[in-house]
Amino acid sequence: xxxxxxxxxxxxxxxxxxxxxxxxxxxxxxxxxxxxxxxxxxxxxxxxxxxxxxxxxxxxxxxxxxxxxxxxxxxxxxxxxxxxxxxxxxxxxxxxxxxxxxxxxxxxxxxxxxxxxxxxxxxxxxxxxxxxxxxxxxxxxxxxxxxxxxxxxxxxxxxxxxxxxxxxxxxxxxxxxxxxxxxxxxxxxxxxxxxx
Numbered sequence: 001x002x003x004x005x006x007x008x009x010x011x012x013x014x015x016x017x018x019x020x021x022x023x024x025x026x027x028x029x030x031x032x033x034x035x036x037x038x039x040x041x042x043x044x045x046x047x048x049x050x051x052x053x054x055x056x057x058x059x060x061x062x063x064x065x066x067x068x069x070x071x072x073x074x075x076x077x078x079x080x081x082x083x084x085x086x087x088x089x090x091x092x093x094x095x096x097x098x099x100x101x102x103x104x105x106x107x108x109x110x111x112x113x114x115x116x117x118x119x120x121x122x123x124x125x126x127x128x129x130x131x132x133x134x135x136x137x138x139x140x141x142x143x144x145x146x147x148x149x150x151x152x153x154x155x156x157x158x159x160x161x162x163x164x165x166x167x168x169x170x171x172x173x174x175x176x177x178x179x180x181x182x183x184x185x186x187x188x189x190x191x192x193x194x195x196x
Contacts, residue, residue, distance in 0.1 A: 010088075011083075011088055012091050013075060013076060013080055013091075016117075020059075020061075021072075023060045024061075024065070027061070038054070038057055038061070039058055040114065041057075041058035041114040042107070042111075043110075051107070055103035056096065058116070060117075061115045061116065063115055071118055071121050074124065075120065075124060078124040078127075082124060082127055094175070094176075097179065099120065102172065119172030121172065122172035122173040123176035124176065125176065126145060126146060126174075126177050127180045129142035129146075130142060130180035
């Protein structure tokens with residue numbers, strides 16, 4: 001009788017999840033100062049080497065178990081689909097680009113700290129709307145999701161005073177739309193170039 005084997009089916013998604021989980025466990029051991037110093041994006045001096053590390057590392061940090069689970073439940077749902085559609089290397093690039101843009105904008109525009117992978121979550125939500133896109137068509141689901149999402153985040157940014165970075169959500173969503181469009185364009189170019 002054949003036994004089921006566990007398959008590391010989505011290496012980028014799973015590695016991202018386990019690394020963020022490891023950071024959260026280290027926070028439980030070393031405390032909030034550890035999280036703030038390494039895994040929170042905030043403005044310091046251009047001479048501070050940690051400033052450049054934190055432009056990327058903040059997506060691995062989370063303030064609580066609830067913060068972690070709310071982000072990674074969605075990442076674990078959407079990540080494997082996106083990784084299968086676009087490939088592992090393109091997904092890593094999209095995550096890094098979104099992380100970098102959001103981190104830089106936070107440092108330039110805000111004096112508050114930024115922590116967590118919610119920008120990546122919103123990138124994946126918008127990017128997943130491109131999953132069934134055919135050449136020459138824009139999916140209505142993409143338009144509806146983008147309008148509702150961006151509209152809600154803009155309203156929340158104006159009306160709410162909370163600890164949630166709507167800027168990260170908006171930038172993540174815009175990145176997802178832009179990167180999805182680029183992937184679609186690249187796919188069309190490839191098909192034209194190698195058409196028999």
